[in-house]
Amino acid sequence: MAIAKAERLMNLALCLMNTRRPVSKRELAESIEAYHEVTSDDSFNRMFERDKDDLRELGLVIDTVESIDGEFGYLARSDRNRLPDIALDPEEAAALGLAAKVWQQARLAEAASGALQKLRAAGVPYEATSSVLEPRIPAPEPAFEALMLATRERRAVAFDYRKANAVRPEPRVIEPWALECWRGHWYVAGHDRDRGAVRVFRLSRISGKVRGRGAFTAEVPDHVDVREAVARWAGEGATAATARIRLRRDSGYPLRSRAVTTTPVDAGWDELEIPYGHGLDAWLAEFGPDVVVLAPEELRGEVLERLRAVAKG
Numbered sequence: 154m155a156i157a158k159a160e161r162l163m164n165l166a167l168c169l170m171n172t173r174r175p176v177s178k179r180e181l182a183e184s185i186e187a188y189h190e191v192t193s194d195d196s197f198n199r200m201f202e203r204d205k206d207d208l209r210e211l212g213l214v215i216d217t218v219e220s221i222d223g224e225f226g227y228l229a230r231s232d233r234n235r236l237p238d239i240a241l242d243p244e245e246a247a248a249l250g251l252a253a254k255v256w257q258q259a260r261l262a263e264a265a266s267g268a269l270q271k272l273r274a275a276g277v278p279y280e281a282t283s284s285v286l287e288p289r290i291p292a293p294e295p296a297f298e299a300l301m302l303a304t305r306e307r308r309a310v311a312f313d314y315r316k317a318n319a320v321r322p323e324p325r326v327i328e329p330w331a332l333e334c335w336r337g338h339w340y341v342a343g344h345d346r347d348r349g350a351v352r353v354f355r356l357s358r359i360s361g362k363v364r365g366r367g368a369f370t371a372e373v374p375d376h377v378d379v380r381e382a383v384a385r386w387a388g389e390g391a392t393a394a395t396a397r398i399r400l401r402r403d404s405g406y407p408l409r410s411r412a413v414t415t416t417p418v419d420a421g422w423d424e425l426e427i428p429y430g431h432g433l434d435a436w437l438a439e440f441g442p443d444v445v446v447l448a449p450e451e452l453r454g455e456v457l458e459r460l461r462a463v464a465k466g
Contacts, residue, residue, distance in 0.1 A: 157187065160187065161185065161187040161188075161204060162204055162207055162208060162211075164185045164186075164187065165181065165185060165204050165205075165208065166208055166213055166229065168181060168184055168185060169208075169213075169215060169227055169228055169229040170213075170228075170229045170231065170234065172228050173228075174226070174228065175216070175217075175218040175220070175225075175226025175227055175228045176226055176227055176228060177224055177225065177226050177227075178197075178198070178201055178225070178227075181201070181227070182197055182201075188200070188201070205227070208229075213229055213234060214229060214230075214233040214234050215227055215228070215229050216228055216229070216230065216233070294339055294356035294357055294359070295359075296312065296356050296359040296363050297332075297339060297356055299362075299363035300329050300332060300341050300356065300363060301332055303329050303363070303365070304329045304330065304331060304332060304341070304343075307328075307368060307369045307373070308365055308366070308367065308368060308369070309326060309327065309328045309329075309346065309365070309366035309367055309368070309369060309370070310326070310327060310329060310363050310364060310365060310366055311324060311325065311326045311363075311364045311365075311366050312324075312325060312359045312360075312361065312362070312363045312364065313325070313359070313360045313361045314354055314358055314359055314360075315358050315360060316358070322358075322360045322361075325345065325347065325352075325354070326345070326346045326347060326366055327341070327343040327344060327345050327346065327352065327354070328343045328344040328346065328369045328370065328371055328373075329341050329342075329343040330342055330343045330344070330373055330374070331343075338355055338356070338357060339355070339356040339357070340353050340354065340355055340356065341353070341354050341356060342354075344369075344371040346370070346371075394428065394429040394430065395413060395426050395427060395428055395429050396426070396427055396428075396429040396433065396446065396447075396448060396449060396452050397424065397425070397426055397446075397447040397448045398424070398425050398427060398437065398444055398445065398446050398447060399418065399422050399423070399424050399425075399444070399445040399447060400422065400423050400424075400425050400440075400443060400444055400445075401421060401422060401442075401443040401444075402420070402421050402422060402423060404440070404443040405440050405443055405444060408425060408427060408437075408440070408444070409425065411427050411428060412425040412426060412427050413425075413426045413427065413428070414426045424447070429449070429452065433452065434452055434455035434456050434459060435459065437452075437456050438456050438459040438460055438463070441460070444456075
């Protein structure tokens with residue numbers, strides 16, 4: 154069935170591209186053998202409209218022209234379907250190939266793959282530019298696509314959100330401005346309608362379905378730096394609030410890069426002073442036995458609680 158449809162689409166495209174005048178549906182039905190098998194006019198019309206939409210989705214520009222007697226004709230002029238030569242240097246081709254991997258776990262993966270196939274067909278050897286070590290930015294969160302579309306279309310959304318230390322989620326209504334991946338997690342920044350302020354939400358903590366809530370009401374800033382907002386929310390760069398931890402030697406390099414001070418303790422451990430902000434307990438717990446929290450006591454208790462929960466399964 155897939156081969157038959159591909160052949161039918163190819164024949165339709167050739168008919169539309171190799172004519173100097175608009176061709177009517179009646180003429181196309183007579184010219185393309187696959188349409189001869191259609192038993193009724195309604196079935197043919199539905200099939201033809203689907204085929205035409207498929208060709209347009211593949212990038213073919215099809216003009217619809219109405220004749221003097223009111224009959225519609227179709228053609229795909231060569232001057233409107235001729236693309237300029239694609240010229241990408243190896244670095245640009247590699248960047249496109251890696252960018253497409255962002256969608257590897259989202260529904261847009263198929264579209265990204267199709268775009269790369271078109272590049273390869275045009276002679277761009279993007280696969281040859283991939284290195285053995287390549288970054289990957291997965292988007293596994295169910296809320297990702299709905300929030301991405303809402304951000305692009307400037308529509309408010311509602312969802313249930315569970316804070317890091319909350320037992321159960323609570324409803325939130327936001328106007329999403331931008332999405333960004335930060336330290337392996339996707340975040341959305343936007344205007345929280347209930348709180349009347351800018352808020353940042355981690356997508357993995359959104360539960361249930363993302364629901365539409367109409368158009369934006371708040372003014373959107375010219376530039377939204379999600380990473381800066383998340384960093385500020387998480388305590389990055391803070392000097393007033395800090396935590397003291399003991400970190401195993403030759404481990405926890407992301408923590409070391411944030412350290413305000415680093416003091417060797419013995420051959421196996423260092424003591425670090427790091428900014429203390431929201432969500433630090435969850436991050437420290439990810440390092441398991443390589444981190445020991447010394448202060449504040451509140452943070453130490455939160456990390457121990459998380460580790461006990463993991464141990465219980």
